[in-house]
């Protein structure tokens with residue numbers, strides 16, 4: 243691992259900007275001979291966080307030259323109608339990437355929706371075929387948040403080889419795919435995945451050289467749960483009430499940043515950390531999808 247002063251920031255803004263610049267350059271070259279990559283997003287309902295994510299993705303896409311549209315439906319959309327939309331996008335040759343924003347309303351089975359997305363257009367990497375390839379070690383589309391995390395580590399010169407790695411959170415979107423990526427032969431971390439039923443969570447987190455928090459509970463990990471010199475990655479984006487902020491809330495991670503930073507070697511901030519990387523890696527996956535279609 244490269245040396246760092248205690249509490250060195252892993253700057254998601256800077257790394258995400260570098261990724262966007264790289265994708266933009268690739269797209270400039272690509273569009274000399276092809277149409278621009280096209281990403282279609284599907285949003286159901288009015289979850290404010292989901293709307294904000296989709297807006298952010300549209301802005302990023304525009305910056306690098308990816309064309310987008312968003313299919314926005316009311317929350318009472320039927321599952322069958324959503325599946326029809328997805329099938330339509332699968333069959334539309336002008337669409338390279340399909341992204342169905344999660345979470346979906348309770349009456350819709352997200353697995354049925356994800357299973358319906360053409361794996362070659364599945365820029366989220368959530369389809370079982372893509373998760374299977376990831377688990378086997380030859381990924382096609384890597385889910386954007388785990389992809390963003392390993393990219394941050396790579397770009398900071400942090401090699402997870404042999405590190406005792408503890409991931410708190412076992413979601414299909416972050417915890418499970420990240421555990422797979424980090425344990426593969428090219429990264430060689432020793433990975434423990436903790437969750438809400440883990441006995442004595444702090445005993446695990448305290449021995450982590452690399453600690454990843456992805457649970458969605460504001461500032462749940464304090465300094466007493468972190469080993470001296472740990473690399474700390476915060477995936478949480480939680481809204482907490484804050485009357486002094488004009489929006490009435492502020493964003494905090496799952497890590498108590500102020501407390502944990504001095505103990506860490508490297509740490510990601512919230513905002514300005516993993517969230518921006520998630521958005522940037524989606525752009526990379528969309529470029530991959532465009533290449534796949536052109537050669538299909």
Ligand code: GUN
Nearest residue numbers: 341342343344345366386
């Ligand atoms: N909801 C939270 N993160 C994600 C993501 O990466 N992709 C999609 N589609 N929905 C999400």
